[in-house]
Amino acid sequence: MTSSRKTLTFVLALLTAVTLACSTASIPGLDQGPPATATPVGDYLTLEIPAFTASLAAGELVGGARLEYLGKSPDGGYRVAIDGQEVVKRSGDSLIWSGVIGPGVLATLNLRVTTSLLGELPVAGSVKLHILYPEALELTAVPQLPNALYFSNIVINYSVPAGQTIPGTTLVYAGLTQQAGIDVAQISNGSRQTYHAVGDSLVWAGKLRDNVYARYNLRIISFDEATVQVGGLAEIWIEK
Numbered sequence: 295m296t297s298s299r300k301t302l303t304f305v306l307a308l309l310t311a312v313t314l315a316c317s318t319a320s321i322p323g324l325d326q327g328p329p330a331t332a333t334p335v336g337d338y339l340t341l342e343i344p345a346f347t348a349s350l351a352a353g354e355l356v357g358g359a360r361l362e363y364l365g366k367s368p369d370g371g372y373r374v375a376i377d378g379q380e381v382v383k384r385s386g387d388s389l390i391w392s393g394v395i396g397p398g399v400l401a402t403l404n405l406r407v408t409t410s411l412l413g414e415l416p417v418a419g420s421v422k423l424h425i426l427y428p429e430a431l432e433l434t435a436v437p438q439l440p441n442a443l444y445f446s447n448i449v450i451n452y453s454v455p456a457g458q459t460i461p462g463t464t465l466v467y468a469g470l471t472q473q474a475g476i477d478v479a480q481i482s483n484g485s486r487q488t489y490h491a492v493g494d495s496l497v498w499a500g501k502l503r504d505n506v507y508a509r510y511n512l513r514i515i516s517f518d519e520a521t522v523q524v525g526g527l528a529e530i531w532i533e534k
Contacts, residue, residue, distance in 0.1 A: 307521045339425045339462050339502065341448045341528065346405070346421040349414045358443040358532065359403055360394035363415040370417050372407060383407050389417055395443060396532040398503050399423040421445065421529060425462075428502040432483065436499050436507045439531045448528040450512060453521050460524060462508055463498040467522040473492060481519040490514045496524060505533040 348356055350363040364373035371382040376391060389405040405419035423445065454460050454468040468480040478489040490496060496512040512526035
């Protein structure tokens with residue numbers, strides 16, 4: 295199967311699946327988040343923001359999606375264009391959308407209108423970003439990208455088997471070793487090796503596609519000879 299056919303097949307399957315709405319999540323701590331997931335296998339990487347918020351002025355879009363706030367309706371509702379079709383929403387109503395927000399990037403938004411302040415449209419809920427065919431490349435820092443879509447508070451919670459890569463990075467869990475008689479997690483990054491105790495920080499910056507950049511701020515939660523569990527937050531920049 296060619297790359298374009300594989301991409302089309304994935305997109306159609308994904309857009310069908312995401313029509314099922316999920317409930318809005320509250321901001322989790324590392325010990326409250328979703329269960330740690332093993333390194334995903336396949337041609338895409340999914341990242342989730344369980345507590346996304348935004349406040350829109352008239353004419354603004356939500357996170358690059360085709361969800362545009364048009365302004366107040368005469369009866370006090372919120373005029374919103376969803377894929378170009380105008381609807382009126384009120385506080386507590388849902389805003390659900392899925393589609394392409396950049397080359398090789400799909401988004402699933404499951405939001406609700408919240409309490410209005412200063413005439414703007416506030417929304418809150420969950421956002422999932424699906425990055426097709428990621429190829430992680432480490433950079434010393436994320437470049438300045440003033441025109442890129444920006445997402446923060448992406449919750450990361452992975453359980454990574456020894457010898458496998460932390461998803462969306464070039465960091466490999468090389469297993470348990472000892473320093474001064476103390477167990478530490480060995481992380482390999484190309485020819486570099488670093489050693490981390492429980493609670494230590496783990497930072498990575500780089501690109502996932504030519505138009506997608508990421509920065510991870512993680513901590514070592516636990517580890518043994520077989521796996522390491524890492525958790526924290528990530529940021530994503532998407533050039534259109």
